[in-house]
Amino acid sequence: MTADPHSGFVVAAYLVALAVIAGMIVATLADYASLKKRLERLAARTGRGFDAGPK
Amino acid sequence: MRTMPNYANPADFLRLVRAAAPVTATITAILFGIGLYLALLDSPPDYQQGETVRIMYLHVPSAWMAMFVYVVMSSAALGTLVWRHPLADATQKAAAPLGAAFTFLCLVTGSLWGKPEWGTWWVWDARLTSVFVLFLIYLGIIALWQVIEDPGKAARLVAVFTLVGAVNIPIIKFSVDWWNTLHQSASVFRMGGPTIAMSMLWPLIFMTFAFTFLFLTLHMLAIRNEILRRRIRRLSMLAASASEAGIPAIFAEPAQ
Numbered sequence: 001m002t003a004d005p006h007s008g009f010v011v012a013a014y015l016v017a018l019a020v021i022a023g024m025i026v027a028t029l030a031d032y033a034s035l036k037k038r039l040e041r042l043a044a045r046t047g048r049g050f051d052a053g054p055k
Numbered sequence: 056m057r058t059m060p061n062y063a064n065p066a067d068f069l070r071l072v073r074a075a076a077p078v079t080a081t082i083t084a085i086l087f088g089i090g091l092y093l094a095l096l097d098s099p100p101d102y103q104q105g106e107t108v109r110i111m112y113l114h115v116p117s118a119w120m121a122m123f124v125y126v127v128m129s130s131a132a133l134g135t136l137v138w139r140h141p142l143a144d145a146t147q148k149a150a151a152p153l154g155a156a157f158t159f160l161c162l163v164t165g166s167l168w169g170k171p172e173w174g175t176w177w178v179w180d181a182r183l184t185s186v187f188v189l190f191l192i193y194l195g196i197i198a199l200w201q202v203i204e205d206p207g208k209a210a211r212l213v214a215v216f217t218l219v220g221a222v223n224i225p226i227i228k229f230s231v232d233w234w235n236t237l238h239q240s241a242s243v244f245r246m247g248g249p250t251i252a253m254s255m256l257w258p259l260i261f262m263t264f265a266f267t268f269l270f271l272t273l274h275m276l277a278i279r280n281e282i283l284r285r286r287i288r289r290l291s292m293l294a295a296s297a298s299e300a301g302i303p304a305i306f307a308e309p310a311q
Contacts, residue, residue, distance in 0.1 A: 009170060010107060011165045013113055017113045023156070025273065028280065042287060
């Protein structure tokens with residue numbers, strides 16, 4: 001593949017895909033972590049239990 | 056007697072996510088492993104395009120997901136407006152950023168494929184323009200959710216906007232047939248079957264399923280996040296109304 005004059009375009013496309021997919025995964029997990037922390041704090045203040053779903 | 060779980064119930068849905076997310080995540084990883092092996096190592100270069108054909112294994116699945124996610128959102132919009140399903144607006148809100156990301160990936164990979172094959176990064180032909188419009192619609196939907204404070208009002212407005220925007224999906228699909236475009240016509244999802252060689256079709260199929268399972272996994276997790284966001288809102292309102300009334304939040308009734 002490296003001999004192809006356009007291989008840079010292929011590599012760039014796969015790197016962009018990696019960045020976009022990793023971004024989606026990290027954003028979803030980071031959002032969950034922050035929500036879980038806020039919910040735990042609030043649940044402790046209001047005295048109500050919560051189920052934050054899968055770990 | 057054991058009753059059937061009601062997945063419209065957020066608590067039941069959270070239990071479903073707890074059980075299903077690890078399974079779909081594992082399936083996604085396996086499909087990506089096989090798909091990337093076939094796409095990058097096993098499939099041959101194209102006799103005309105050479106190695107750049109490998110961009111197809113990202114571009115076509117992301118284009119498919121860009122439209123599929125919008126169809127999911129349109130169905131959820133119907134759920135909000137017609138059946139007032141408790142999870143419909145959460146489903147729609149959770150899907151929009153994922154749809155925008157897949158559409159962005161479709162546009163960028165298309166551009167990276169277009170430059171060596173067409174000699175240009177971008178051209179305002181019907182297919183490219185209609186996908187770009189889809190990207191703008193996704194951004195509009197995300198913005199609407201952000202700017203309208205009342206979640207119920209936001210859900211109804213976004214549902215109407217989503218259904219109006221759904222007219223763009225058949226335009227994207229049939230743009231290459233209705234107008235003379237630089238973009239090639241359909242070679243996989245077409246009457247009479249795919250025109251692509253099996254050695255290239257298999258990696259495409261695996262990558263398409265990998266993208267689909269990635270969406271299913273992330274969508275489930277994002278809906279779970281949305282349910283938690285609503286619980287936080289409800290508990291915050293409860294705490295605020297309790298402090299206004301001068302009673303400890305622990306004794307207050309949940310806000311409606």
